[in-house]
Amino acid sequence: MCQQQYTEQQVQEILTSFKREEREIIPILQRIQEDLGYLSEEAMLAVAKFVFVPESKIYATATFYAQFRFKPVGRNHIAVCRGTACHVRGAERIQDALERQLGIKEGETSEDLEHTLEAVACIGCCALAPAITINNQEVHGQLTPKKVAELFPAAAAKEAN
Amino acid sequence: MAIKTILVSQGTCCKSAGAEKVLAALQKEISEVGLEAIVKTPGCHGFSEIDPVVVIEPEGILYAKVKVEDVPEIVHSLKEGSRWVERLYYRDPITNEGIPCVHDIPFFNKQQRTILKNCGALNPRDIHDYMEVGGYQAIRKALLEMTPAQVVAEVNRSGLRGLGGAGFPTGKKWEMCAAAPGEIKYVVCNADEGDPGSFQDRSVLEGDPHAVLEGLLLAGYAVGAQESYLYVRAEYPLAIKNLQIAIDQAKEKGFIGNDILGSGFKYDIKIFQGAGAFVCGEETALIQSLEGKRGMPYPRPPYPVIAGLHGKPTLIDNVKTLASIRWIINEGADWLVSRGTETSKGTAVFSITGKVANCGLVEVPMGITMREIVFEIGGGIPGGKKFKAVQTGGPSGGCLPEALLDTAIDFDTLRAAGSMMGSGGMVVMDEDTCMVDTARYFLDFSLKESCGQCAPCRLGTMQMHEILARITKGEGKLSDLDLLMELSEGVAKGSLCGLGKTAPNPVLTTLRYFRDEYETHINEGRCPSRSCKALISYTINSDKCKGCAKCVKACPVDAITGAKKEAHIIDGSKCTKCGVCLDECPDAFGAVECC
Numbered sequence: 023m024c025q026q027q028y029t030e031q032q033v034q035e036i037l038t039s040f041k042r043e044e045r046e047i048i049p050i051l052q053r054i055q056e057d058l059g060y061l062s063e064e065a066m067l068a069v070a071k072f073v074f075v076p077e078s079k080i081y082a083t084a085t086f087y088a089q090f091r092f093k094p095v096g097r098n099h100i101a102v103c104r105g106t107a108c109h110v111r112g113a114e115r116i117q118d119a120l121e122r123q124l125g126i127k128e129g130e131t132s133e134d135l136e137h138t139l140e141a142v143a144c145i146g147c148c149a150l151a152p153a154i155t156i157n158n159q160e161v162h163g164q165l166t167p168k169k170v171a172e173l174f175p176a177a178a179a180k181e182a183n
Numbered sequence: 184m185a186i187k188t189i190l191v192s193q194g195t196c197c198k199s200a201g202a203e204k205v206l207a208a209l210q211k212e213i214s215e216v217g218l219e220a221i222v223k224t225p226g227c228h229g230f231s232e233i234d235p236v237v238v239i240e241p242e243g244i245l246y247a248k249v250k251v252e253d254v255p256e257i258v259h260s261l262k263e264g265s266r267w268v269e270r271l272y273y274r275d276p277i278t279n280e281g282i283p284c285v286h287d288i289p290f291f292n293k294q295q296r297t298i299l300k301n302c303g304a305l306n307p308r309d310i311h312d313y314m315e316v317g318g319y320q321a322i323r324k325a326l327l328e329m330t331p332a333q334v335v336a337e338v339n340r341s342g343l344r345g346l347g348g349a350g351f352p353t354g355k356k357w358e359m360c361a362a363a364p365g366e367i368k369y370v371v372c373n374a375d376e377g378d379p380g381s382f383q384d385r386s387v388l389e390g391d392p393h394a395v396l397e398g399l400l401l402a403g404y405a406v407g408a409q410e411s412y413l414y415v416r417a418e419y420p421l422a423i424k425n426l427q428i429a430i431d432q433a434k435e436k437g438f439i440g441n442d443i444l445g446s447g448f449k450y451d452i453k454i455f456q457g458a459g460a461f462v463c464g465e466e467t468a469l470i471q472s473l474e475g476k477r478g479m480p481y482p483r484p485p486y487p488v489i490a491g492l493h494g495k496p497t498l499i500d501n502v503k504t505l506a507s508i509r510w511i512i513n514e515g516a517d518w519l520v521s522r523g524t525e526t527s528k529g530t531a532v533f534s535i536t537g538k539v540a541n542c543g544l545v546e547v548p549m550g551i552t553m554r555e556i557v558f559e560i561g562g563g564i565p566g567g568k569k570f571k572a573v574q575t576g577g578p579s580g581g582c583l584p585e586a587l588l589d590t591a592i593d594f595d596t597l598r599a600a601g602s603m604m605g606s607g608g609m610v611v612m613d614e615d616t617c618m619v620d621t622a623r624y625f626l627d628f629s630l631k632e633s634c635g636q637c638a639p640c641r642l643g644t645m646q647m648h649e650i651l652a653r654i655t656k657g658e659g660k661l662s663d664l665d666l667l668m669e670l671s672e673g674v675a676k677g678s679l680c681g682l683g684k685t686a687p688n689p690v691l692t693t694l695r696y697f698r699d700e701y702e703t704h705i706n707e708g709r710c711p712s713r714s715c716k717a718l719i720s721y722t723i724n725s726d727k728c729k730g731c732a733k734c735v736k737a738c739p740v741d742a743i744t745g746a747k748k749e750a751h752i753i754d755g756s757k758c759t760k761c762g763v764c765l766d767e768c769p770d771a772f773g774a775v776e777c778c
Contacts, residue, residue, distance in 0.1 A: 047475035048458055052417065086477040086634075088459035089417055106380035106574065106610045107536035109624050114716075118761055122739055143461065143628070145418070146382035147199045148534060149231030149542035158420070161199035167763045168737060 028058045033068045042073055047083050051090060060091040088143075096131045096138035100124075101155045105144030108151040112166075116152045117141060119167035123174040137174075187220045187261055188240040189213075192303050194227025194389050195421050196382070200234035201250070208254040209237070218262045226390020226425070228303025229544035230290050233273055238285055245285040246271035276540040276562045290541050293560045295522075295530055298346075298506050299546045302390030307425045310432040313393040319438055321509035322400045326446040329512075334405040335361050338508065341516035342528040347373055347464075347501030348576065348605040349681070350527070350594035356498065360406040360488040363496035370402045370411035371492065371499045373469060377416065377461035378577030379628065381608030383532040384502040386544050388415065388422035391506065392429035396452060398505025400438065401512060403450045406498050410451050414469055417456040426454055461578075461632035464606075465680045466491075466499045468634065479634045480680035501606075503532055523549035527593035537574075537610040540565045554588040557611055568613040571712075572697070576605030578625045578632075579685035581692025582618060601692040603685065617714040618697040619704055623651035625689035629682065639677030643670050644686050651690070654701060656717040657708040664694065664701055713777050716760050720778065723764075725750035727774035734764035734775060750774075 036053050040046045047069065054065050061084060070077040084090045102117045121127055124137045131138040147153050150163025162173060191197075191206045206224065213220055228236060233247035237257065244267055246257065256268050272281035273288055282288050305312040313319070325334050339354025360368065372395060376384040388395060399411045415423055430452055433439045441449045460478045462468045468478040470492050491497025507529065511519055523529045527549040533556065536542050540562030547556060553573055557563065564570050572582040581602035583590075590596050594604050612621065630644035647670050650663050671687030678684050694701065703711050710718040723734070723743075730748040742758040745751030753764065768775040 044475040045473065048472065049456070052456055052458065082477055083475060086460060090458065104379070106577070106608065106624070107542075109379075110537045110610060110612055110616050110621075112762075115761055118759065119739070119763075122759075122761075142418075143377065144379035144381075146385055147196050147231075148380055148382065148536035149196055149234065150199055151536065151542075153199070163199060166766055167739070167761050168766060171739065 028062065028065075030064055030068060032058060033065045037068065037072045040072075044073060044075060047073060047075075047080065048087070051080075051084055055090060060094050062092075093131065094135060096135050098136060099138045099140065099157050101140050101142045101145065101158070102128070103143075103145045103147070103151070103153050103155075104141045105146075105148065105151070107148035108144075108153060111151040113152040115167055116154065116165050116170060119170040120154070120174070123171055185241060188223055189220050189261075190223045190225055190238040190240065190303070192226065192228045192234070192236055193224045194302075194386060195419070196227055196231040197234045197236070198421075200231075200248075202235035204251050205235045205237065205249050205254060208251045209258065212254050212258040216258050216262050218258055220261065223306050224308075225305055226302045226307045227386045227544065229299060229386065229546075230288075230541065231543040232541050237271075243285045244283050245273055245288065247273040276565070290543065290545070290560055290562070293555065294546050295548050296546045297510055297530055298387060298394075298503050298532055299390075299544065301394060302386055302544075305391065307390050307392055308428050310393060310429065310436060313391070317513065318393050318509075319397055319433075319436075321512035322397055322404070322438065323444060325401055325404055325512055326444050326448055331361060331405050331407060334401060334512065337516050338405070338511055341511045341519040343504065343507060343511065343519060344527060344594060345501055346503035346507070346531070346607075348579070348603060348607075350604060353500065353504055356488060356500070357402065357405050359486070360496050360498040363489050365496050367410075367493075367495045368406055368408040369492045369495055369497040370399055370406065370408045371469065371473070371497060372399055372411070372413045372502060372505055373464065373466065373499050374413055374415040374419075374422070374502045375457045375464045375469060376419075376502075376606055377464050377632075378579075378606045378608045380536055380574075380610050381534045381577060381606050383534050383544055383607050385419050385422050387502050387506050387532075388419065389425050392422075392426045393433065394506040394509060395426070395502055396429055396433055396439070398500070398508040399452055400443070400450060401508045402498055402500060402505065404448055406496070408498065409449055411453070412473060412492075413452065413454045414457055414463075414473065415454060417458060423454060423456065430454070460634075461628075462634045462680070462682050465682060468680065469499065470497065477634070479636050480682075482679060503607075524591065524593045526595050531592070531604065531607060533575075533607045533609045535561050535609045535611065538564055538568065538613040538616065539611040549593045550591045552589050552591055553583065556592075556609065557588070561611065564611065564613045568615065570611070571614055571616055572612045572618065572621075574602075574610040574612060574621065574689075575608065576603040576685075576688070577608045578628045579603055579681065579688055580605045580608075581688045582612070582621060582696065583692065584696040586696075601688060601695060603688070615712050615714060617655070617710050617712040618693045618700045619651060619710075620655050620712075620715055622690045622693045623648060623655055626651055626686070629686040633682060633686075637678045637680075637683055639674050640679075640683030640686065643674035643677070644683075646670055647674070647687070647690060654704050655710070655715040657704060657715075659701075659705040661702070661705055663705070664698070667694065719760060720755060721753055721758060721760060721762070721764060722776050722778070723751050723753055724774045724776055725752075727772050729772055729774070731769065731772070733767045733769070737763050737767040739763060 070080045153163040237246040343353040344350040463478040468480040472478040487497045532546045626648040635641045728750040735743045742754045765775045
């Protein structure tokens with residue numbers, strides 16, 4: 023998940039299981055990201071060559087979709103749900119609390135690659151609103167700013183007191 | 184004594200609440216105690232509020248919010264066969280009375296479940312479970328007893344309308360695709376459920392994947408397609424997994440393949456994972472995405488049924504629409520005709536969430552009133568708060584006020600009220616929800632999801648969002664309201680696809696039904712719901728404060744000072760209005776005030 027760099031060869035290995043067709047672009051990018059963590063410049067070029075379209079076309083497609091990342095993601099990928107149910111139950115407060123506790127803004131990754139904080143449209147656990155997921159697996163629901171502080175105490179400003 | 188079947192639902196929402204751990208503990212305990220029982224793992228039962236749920240059949244006893252610690256008691260009570268674990272019964276939120284049987288719980292017994300019938304009852308990963316309840320009988324009947332034209336005619340006669348939101352007559356669409364010239368045709372299941380706050384498609388895909396596959400098969404046979412795609416959001420990993428298992432099992436049984444049931448009908452079903460773009464729920468954008476391009480909608484005609492994926496005739500239907508088809512073929516069109524309202528047949532599936540006691544997924548006949556859904560099935564508003572609005576249809580829909588609670592809901596009444604059915608999200612809002620902020624929230628969503636090709640959508644939603652944000656900060660002018668109306672008209676008229684055309688709906692409906700809230704923000708610089716951050720402040724009532732220092736300790740920005748046993752004070756210049764102090768202050772004191 024948190025791989026910082028990967029090799030051309032790893033990308034080539036992934037490409038062997040796909041057809042050289044434009045309709046394969048999205049599945050290819052998904053697989054590279056799933057296996058290697060993010061889409062590097064080298065990977066984008068390799069996909070362009072493989073499908074035989076300009077690199078700009080690969081970027082055009084990849085940048086359109088929210089799923090794709092072009093930088094390595096932190097070891098803990100925290101997605102804060104901003105769906106409607108979470109919104110009316112105070113998702114904004116949860117996001118503020120996460121930003122405060124982690125010391126990063128939404129969309130950022132901490133310098134030590136420990137945390138990535140991302141707002142997502144809806145994770146579909148509306149009964150648990152407001153909710154977050156960690157690494158797309160662990161779900162924490164019915165959160166309050168206090169519970170957030172308990173989950174992520176490390177960077178808390180007041181920890182020293 | 185009959186052998187018990189123990190059902191532990193394993194949908195995404197159930198798992199989030201800890202159903203996997205309960206299941207593991209249950210299996211362990213059963214083998215240790217030596218209880219003779221069958222454990223089943225169906226998909227979501229819909230009542231997310233009380234997850235994780237354990238149901239004991241044949242009695243239908245339901246245990247709510249089961250924890251791992253509860254498992255030994257459950258298993259022992261079954262082993263001894265003496266008593267039920269009464270403390271785990273579901274409790275009515277109003278009377279607090281324990282209700283043992285699943286069929287007596289108002290959340291379930293007011294529903295009419297057909298599309299959701301198997302969800303929460305069958306193991307979605309076992310094709311035999313589905314076949315035992317009549318699964319794949321419809322495709323058998325169609326292939327062996329009916330011509331494709333007869334299948335189309337039956338769907339047409341049933342009056343089924345597309346359950347993805349727009350409500351286009353399904354049979355009409357099938358008819359056009361079947362009549363379209365061309366050897367190669369495609370069928371696509373639109374499972375790109377992107378509306379924030381709705382999860383009904385996910386539940387069907389997770390809990391009853393074979394019903395969707397059977398719908399795809401019937402559609403393919405009816406229109407003459409050989410290949411079909413399930414376009415599923417990548418954000419639904421469990422749905423994708425269950426669908427893949429279902430496809431593999433259906434292939435093994437010969438329901439998907441080169442000569443299905445010896446009829447000569449050849450058909451394949453593939454999964455395509457959507458990469459996260461709300462606009463791809465729009466059919467032309469979805470096609471672009473399937474072709475590996477940016478998901479930008481393009482003008483119609485030609486409609487996808489004439490020229491869609493790779494330029495070939497393509498039939499695109501929603502998950503719930505496809506899951507309904509087998510009923511029409513099995514039971515006949517009249518079965519559907521007799522249900523629902525004059526213009527909207529059958530049932531509708533809503534995910535009911537927000538400020539409501541019973542969050543979850545419900546299937547109700549068309550024509551039911553919003554009051555029945557919110558107050559009878561949904562159990563009303565928790566915490567003694569006052570109802571304010573129901574938001575339907577996600578970012579394309581609107582907020583409907585109390586005065587409309589008794590309106591019978593169908594495609595047309597919702598549209599007349601300025602909202603829409605959409606994919607079936609229903610978010611309940613109480614007195615603490617600000618309607619201006621709600622409109623701002625949806626515009627924020629639409630502007631981020633706008634693909635950007637139509638200037639009125641790209642720029643208009645941004646302008647509208649700016650104005651709404653200004654009003655929520657108390658910096659609005661009365662003339663802004665006229666400007667919002669004007670922009671709404673421009674965005675709706677000047678946009679190509681449904682996203683832009685309906686993006687102003689949240690603004691238009693809140694202006695129509697809650698104009699006074701806008702005016703209070705503008706004229707008095709006050710948010711009546713005390714929700715807009717810029718317009719509220721937190722203070723500590725020194726008469727009530729006992730100096731317990733809980734808030735001092737909890738404040739994340741050290742904005743509260745005061746020694747123990749002395750009244751505390753909030754420094755407004757440091758306060759970020761996070762509300763933690765209000766949460767922390769013991770109810771008995773109630774010293775922190777928000778105004």
